[in-house]
Amino acid sequence: MRKSKNDSVNRRDFLKAAATGTAAAAALAAAPAAAAAAPARNAAPPPLLKLADAAPANVEVLTVDRPGSDFMVDVLKSLDFEYLCANPGNSFRGLHESLINYGGNQRPEFITCCHEESSVGMGHGYAKIEGKPLLVCVHGTVGLQHASMAIYDAFCDRVPVYIILGNFSDAALRFGQVDWTHSAQDPAAMIRDYVKWDDNPLSLQAFAESAVRAYKIATTPPMMPVALVAGHELQEDPVPDGANVSVPKLTMTSPPTGDSGAVAEAARLLVAAENPVLVTDRVARTPAGLARMIELAELLQAPVVDRNGRMNFPTRHPLNHTERAGATIAGADLIAGLELTDFWSTVNSVRGQVSPTWRPSTKPGAKLISVTANDLYLKSNYQDFQRYTPVDLAIAADAEATLPSLIEAVKRQITDDRKRAYADRGAKHAAAHEQAMQAAREAATSGWDASPISTARMSAELWAQIKNEDWSLVSNCQFQSRWPLRLWDFNKHYHYIGAEGGYGVGYGAPASVGAALANRKHGRLTVSIQNDGDLMFAPGVLWTAAHSRIPILILMHNNRAYHQELMQIQIMADRHNRGITRAGIGNILDDPAIDYAKLAQSMGMHGEGPINDPKDLGPAIRRAIEVVKSGHPALVDVLTQPR
Amino acid sequence: MRKADSVRQLILIAFALALMLTLACPGARAQTSAAPPAASVDNGKKIFSRAGCYACHGMQGEGTNLAPAIAPPPLELPAMIGYLRKPTGKMPAVPVAAASDQQLGDIYAFLKSLAPASNSESLTGNADNGKKLFASYGCYQCHGHQGAGAATAPRIAATALSLAGVIRYVRAPTGQMPPYASKVVSDQDLADIYAFLKTFPLPAPASSIPLLNQ
Numbered sequence: 001m002r003k004s005k006n007d008s009v010n011r012r013d014f015l016k017a018a019a020t021g022t023a024a025a026a027a028l029a030a031a032p033a034a035a036a037a038a039p040a041r042n043a044a045p046p047p048l049l050k051l052a053d054a055a056p057a058n059v060e061v062l063t064v065d066r067p068g069s070d071f072m073v074d075v076l077k078s079l080d081f082e083y084l085c086a087n088p089g090n091s092f093r094g095l096h097e098s099l100i101n102y103g104g105n106q107r108p109e110f111i112t113c114c115h116e117e118s119s120v121g122m123g124h125g126y127a128k129i130e131g132k133p134l135l136v137c138v139h140g141t142v143g144l145q146h147a148s149m150a151i152y153d154a155f156c157d158r159v160p161v162y163i164i165l166g167n168f169s170d171a172a173l174r175f176g177q178v179d180w181t182h183s184a185q186d187p188a189a190m191i192r193d194y195v196k197w198d199d200n201p202l203s204l205q206a207f208a209e210s211a212v213r214a215y216k217i218a219t220t221p222p223m224m225p226v227a228l229v230a231g232h233e234l235q236e237d238p239v240p241d242g243a244n245v246s247v248p249k250l251t252m253t254s255p256p257t258g259d260s261g262a263v264a265e266a267a268r269l270l271v272a273a274e275n276p277v278l279v280t281d282r283v284a285r286t287p288a289g290l291a292r293m294i295e296l297a298e299l300l301q302a303p304v305v306d307r308n309g310r311m312n313f314p315t316r317h318p319l320n321h322t323e324r325a326g327a328t329i330a331g332a333d334l335i336a337g338l339e340l341t342d343f344w345s346t347v348n349s350v351r352g353q354v355s356p357t358w359r360p361s362t363k364p365g366a367k368l369i370s371v372t373a374n375d376l377y378l379k380s381n382y383q384d385f386q387r388y389t390p391v392d393l394a395i396a397a398d399a400e401a402t403l404p405s406l407i408e409a410v411k412r413q414i415t416d417d418r419k420r421a422y423a424d425r426g427a428k429h430a431a432a433h434e435q436a437m438q439a440a441r442e443a444a445t446s447g448w449d450a451s452p453i454s455t456a457r458m459s460a461e462l463w464a465q466i467k468n469e470d471w472s473l474v475s476n477c478q479f480q481s482r483w484p485l486r487l488w489d490f491n492k493h494y495h496y497i498g499a500e501g502g503y504g505v506g507y508g509a510p511a512s513v514g515a516a517l518a519n520r521k522h523g524r525l526t527v528s529i530q531n532d533g534d535l536m537f538a539p540g541v542l543w544t545a546a547h548s549r550i551p552i553l554i555l556m557h558n559n560r561a562y563h564q565e566l567m568q569i570q571i572m573a574d575r576h577n578r579g580i581t582r583a584g585i586g587n588i589l590d591d592p593a594i595d596y597a598k599l600a601q602s603m604g605m606h607g608e609g610p611i612n613d614p615k616d617l618g619p620a621i622r623r624a625i626e627v628v629k630s631g632h633p634a635l636v637d638v639l640t641q642p643r
Numbered sequence: 644m645r646k647a648d649s650v651r652q653l654i655l656i657a658f659a660l661a662l663m664l665t666l667a668c669p670g671a672r673a674q675t676s677a678a679p680p681a682a683s684v685d686n687g688k689k690i691f692s693r694a695g696c697y698a699c700h701g702m703q704g705e706g707t708n709l710a711p712a713i714a715p716p717p718l719e720l721p722a723m724i725g726y727l728r729k730p731t732g733k734m735p736a737v738p739v740a741a742a743s744d745q746q747l748g749d750i751y752a753f754l755k756s757l758a759p760a761s762n763s764e765s766l767t768g769n770a771d772n773g774k775k776l777f778a779s780y781g782c783y784q785c786h787g788h789q790g791a792g793a794a795t796a797p798r799i800a801a802t803a804l805s806l807a808g809v810i811r812y813v814r815a816p817t818g819q820m821p822p823y824a825s826k827v828v829s830d831q832d833l834a835d836i837y838a839f840l841k842t843f844p845l846p847a848p849a850s851s852i853p854l855l856n857q
Contacts, residue, residue, distance in 0.1 A: 460854040643794055
């Protein structure tokens with residue numbers, strides 16, 4: 001390994017020596033002699049300033065030819081990250097510089113973010129479209145604190161985000177107050193409860209091995225974020241001469257599949273059931289997962305209730321019974337939960353008055369099967385694992401990876417008699433599905449011409465403009481009364497990517513932009529229905545979209561409130577019998593009303609609105625789509641009904 | 644099947660049979676002419692008893708664990724007739740062959756006569772004030788600014804509920820809606836809000852809206 005030509009003592013050794021009072025000796029002698037020149041244990045400390053003054057100027061290390069961060073880039077390139085999302089921070093400045101110069105700012109390409117929550121949120125959305133993580137670099141302490149909520153969302157959503165965390169590990173090498181303030185003894189401690197794995201390697205080779213290991217761990221179900229500390233000195237010191245460092249080969253771990261006996265038993269129960277129901281949440285990670293869900297449902301002619309954590313099942317498929325979930329589950333004699341996050345609330349219903357009361361929502365004796373990778377790995381502190389649900393058969397495995405063997409097992413066990421029975425029930429399910437779809441359309445008519453614009457109307461207007469495009473909806477539908485899922489034809493894996501996972505507000509905008517970044521190379525029209533309160537957490541991500549030319553249509557669901565909380569305070573005010581006219585205090589985003597069109601324009605985006613008349617909405621969306629098709633983001637501000 | 648469910652099922656079946664047979668009986672059927680006679684509380688009481696409505700709804704229509712209270716009727720008469728012709732949930736349907744609209748009107752009159760002392764009949768709503776209250780009381784939060792409904796709460800614009808039914812439900816709701824005491828929202832306030840909700844027409848059918856047929 002080459003060093004600078006005039007570098008007789010490397011910077012790290014020089015500074016260490018200075019800190020122990022041996023700088024002069026180190027400067028005057030060759031590096032190996034430095035240790036021998038160390039003062040006797042009880043000797044009085046030498047006058048540091050005098051010694052420093054005495055140090056010849058030509059021993060100061062001014063350049064480094066090959067810093068450790070170059071090697072880190074070699075390692076990261078081997079993992080084939082497309083993008084790096086980061087807000088700059090000097091704890092990873094060495095890596096930053098190596099990535100853009102040594103690495104050529106290609107694979108990964110630096111995406112400038114205005115907040116670490118945006119960096120991680122973008123990684124969250126990107127991974128759900130692309131099926132793999134992007135790289136996020138985070139500044140020590142304060143940067144990680146900004147990032148933490150987004151990391152928690154990705155953790156709860158079982159999404160891989162690959163985080164490199166800068167830190168000034170060696171206290172002797174910190175330059176001043178800021179470095180100390182932005183350093184930690186154990187930097188990843190604050191997020192350890194909600195990452196799958198973290199490490200703090202002390203050498204470049206350890207970094208390389210941990211980097212590859214982290215990638216494998218993050219992308220093996222259950223997928224979760226990982227964090228790797230990159231020490232400031234490890235980045236900035238040169239790779240030692242003769243260092244035996246190498247980039248380990250990445251071998252992806254196959255996802256865990258169900259035990260063959262348990263899968264056969266699940267198939268037996270499914271085949272024998274008269275009214276089986278498949279409840280999906282995060283089962284379809286890939287296009288293959290979606291196809292296999294269709295195959296399994298059609299094989300059994302079993303209805304699917306989709307909790308929509310992913311794009312698990314086509315919305316207009318005759319066996320999609322999400323719209324009539326309550327009746328479907330109530331009539332089931334067997335419920336198979338596939339990567340179902342909250343099984344308890346699926347088979348129980350709650351009435352949330354002063355004390356919540358639960359009652360079963362299933363028939364007595366209904367059997368429950370669970371297939372989930374969550375049974376393989378849980379953390380203790382944060383309670384995202386939901387209430388414990390007794391089931392009759394629990395298969396600890398990745399459901400998508402288990403589907404092929406389950407399908408084969410079902411095929412082996414189906415008799416001709418069962419096939420005839422399935423055909424009959426399939427016809428009934430198809431009729432019930434159509435009835436439910438019609439009921440949804442009728443419900444959408446309510447307040448059709450209202451101002452503010454109903455969320456059903458907004459969804460229908462948007463659908464009219466995108467239905468003939470290769471579209472991808474990358475926002476959560478929950479706060480729009482799920483209208484897109486009720487009215488649109490979702491049938492591709494990128495048509496929907498679920499929600500934030502941890503219900504952490506502030507996910508929507510960055511995750512949408514991250515998903516749009518992933519969609520860009522596929523030429524898809526990315527659309528997002530953006531909640532106003534969510535955007536205001538870190539609106540700078542709009543600038544990132546404009547700056548990085550990320551095409552996305554953002555339709556504001558602008559109800560001018562933190563509406564969920566508004567309803568909660570209304571409930572409290574009512575419960576306490578103290579009047580119900582002040583619930584808006586602390587919840588309303590008005591006076592002054594936020595002008596999101598101008599906000600977008602200020603970030604360099606197309607912005608239009610606010611639109612309050614439903615007749616004006618379609619043309620505004622059309623204009624915005626033209627902008628998006630030219631490769632830029634666009635925002636249309638829509639004044640909407642609350643939900 | 645659990646025992647309680649079996650009993651419940653049997654009661655429902657018995658109720659349905661009794662309803663069909665009793666209402667189909669000529670003696671019980673109202674003798675209608677061109678102009679329907681005024682509703683008869685007495686006849687409604689007889690039908691209510693013979694048809695076994697009480698089996699699920701209680702002798703005084705007060706409700707049981709099998710079915711909700713129906714005195715005073717929570718729905719306006721046309722809505723109640725519509726519901727009985729095509730009910731949801733466990734309520735058995737009452738076809739015209741089993742009971743005429745007139746007979747159902749008699750039952751309705753009987754149920755109204757059973758209502759606990761309420762001033763809802765004497766209340767006159769002010770729609771303009773109701774509009775203001777709908778906003779200031781935060782009804783819009785769950786039901787939408789025009790009462791059009793959302794995932795959080797059903798449509799209440801052009802409600803089919805009677806004012807008495809609204810008042811009763813608001814005071815003691817059965818779902819996720821929090822109860823509103825009269826200290827917080829008076830009967831007169833509710834009458835005004837009710838009048839406001841009644842100013843809205845029923846939505847157009849989805850078939851008439853091209854955007855909902857794509």
